[in-house]
Amino acid sequence: MKRLPGQAPASLPELIRAQDRISFLYVERCSLSREDNAITVTDARGTAHVPATAIASLLIGPGTSVTHQTMVLMADSGTVAVWVGERGVRYYAHGRSMASQTSLLDAQARLVSNRNERLDVARKMYGLRFPGEDVSRMTMQQLRGREGVRVQRLYRYHAERSGVSWGKRSYDRESWDNADPINQALSAANSCLYGATQAVIVSLGCSPGLGFVHTGHEKSLVYDIADLYKAETSIPVAFDLVAAGPDPDSLPALVRKAMRESMVEAKLMKRCITDIKFLLGVDVADDGPDVLYLWDDQEQTVAAGVVYLDPSTDYATEFKEGEKPWSS
Incomplete structure (x- = not known):
């Protein structure tokens, strides 16, 4: 199978748990880019490398430019991107959830x-x-x-x-x-x-x-x-x-x-x-199973990825010849 373009995102089990991360890192008047799985922060003093999965939120202050790959890395790492004003008082965006269940x-x-x-x-x-x-x-x-x-x-x-x-x-x-x-x-x-x-x-x-x-x-x-x-x-x-x-x-x-x-x-x-x-009132593991169900009004949930057929319906005679089973 042909490989999808771009770098593969980190799987959830590979991510550092939120409770073990540094609370936030503030940056301003710099450029943010990506090198492997690290965020590079570059200004007049040089370049620093920050492991994306080590911080919970990145506060992005004025005068900062961000590359597309930086945002991809942060989203994949479950790191919250927070664009803030001159004194860090406004919140504009957040990234992907680290949770695999709801x-x-x-x-x-x-x-x-x-x-x-x-x-x-x-x-x-x-x-x-x-x-x-x-x-x-x-x-x-x-x-x-x-x-x-x-x-x-x-x-x-x-x-x-x-x-x-x-x-x-x-x-x-x-x-x-x-x-x-x-x-x-x-x-x-x-x-x-x-x-x-x-x-x-x-x-x-x-x-x-x-x-x-x-x-x-x-x-x-x-x-x-x-x-x-x-x-x-x-x-x-x-x-x-x-x-x-x-x-x-x-x-x-x-x-x-x-x-x-x-x-x-x-x-x-x-x-x-x-x-x-x-x-x-819910105690779930941070790295719980990645599951998907279908909602059911009687049984709460049923398995997804299954074709459900009503045994009382004759699907062979349900539609006229040449008729589409759904409207386009």
């Missing part, structure tokens, strides 16, 4: 479509954020109220601990420069967290848009999951960096570096995968 996506769609089950998942999310509290009977209104009090206390605590002046959380994506340093740092830190979280969600085959607490946005689940970790990653990182008094122009880069270290220390990638499976 168990988690099926569970996510089912749970989010049922009011009571969706509320149960939301309670489990708040339970992870508020350990030691019984939230099993709380309504969404009560949960939001409890969250608001806790988050305000958290901001005030870190402001007093670090000595950073704090008013309120304020973010306008259209006027970044008008925000004070702490709000800029929080936005940049959260952007890193969102990128890593979305990389995990996509790698598991879940839908970023089907959230349980957040809704109506293409990244609703991303915000749901990221909120589980802000208290120990993005919020303390932002206050600590602003307290150090860095040059404002260097703040975004310092935030990215500190967030990468914080996510490694928190074992974020591994915990994120474990928490998503717990929330959806």
Whole structure:
């Protein structure tokens, strides 16, 4: 058989599991290309080689050009491509899922479509954020109220601990420069967290848009999951960096570096995968079997790749001579 053109993609078992990858790598003002199964990053200082399967997401900043083969490699490797703005605050695209089955996506769609089950998942999310509290009977209104009090206390605590002046959380994506340093740092830190979280969600085959607490946005689940970790990653990182008094122009880069270290220390990638499976109530292997079924309204699923015939139908007399069995 004639060989298909192009380089064969890596098989799923060959890929590094999402939980074992580096959370993200940020690049800007460079050119991205491919050499074998590595991404080459070239700028005025030279060329660096990055194993595509070693990173969960690649944040592509301004002034960067990307070759077609680079995107092919990233898609085959399950690496999320994230085009970001000047300060890494916008998300534009993601690559191929690493999942070979839809168990988690099926569970996510089912749970989010049922009011009571969706509320149960939301309670489990708040339970992870508020350990030691019984939230099993709380309504969404009560949960939001409890969250608001806790988050305000958290901001005030870190402001007093670090000595950073704090008013309120304020973010306008259209006027970044008008925000004070702490709000800029929080936005940049959260952007890193969102990128890593979305990389995990996509790698598991879940839908970023089907959230349980957040809704109506293409990244609703991303915000749901990221909120589980802000208290120990993005919020303390932002206050600590602003307290150090860095040059404002260097703040975004310092935030990215500190967030990468914080996510490694928190074992974020591994915990994120474990928490998503717990929330959806599905425990599947990352490298499960590559299967395809047909949906059946009585038996749930039946085997694909089979010609199913109704024994009560005489197919020899079903169509007139010369008649097509389907319309063209």
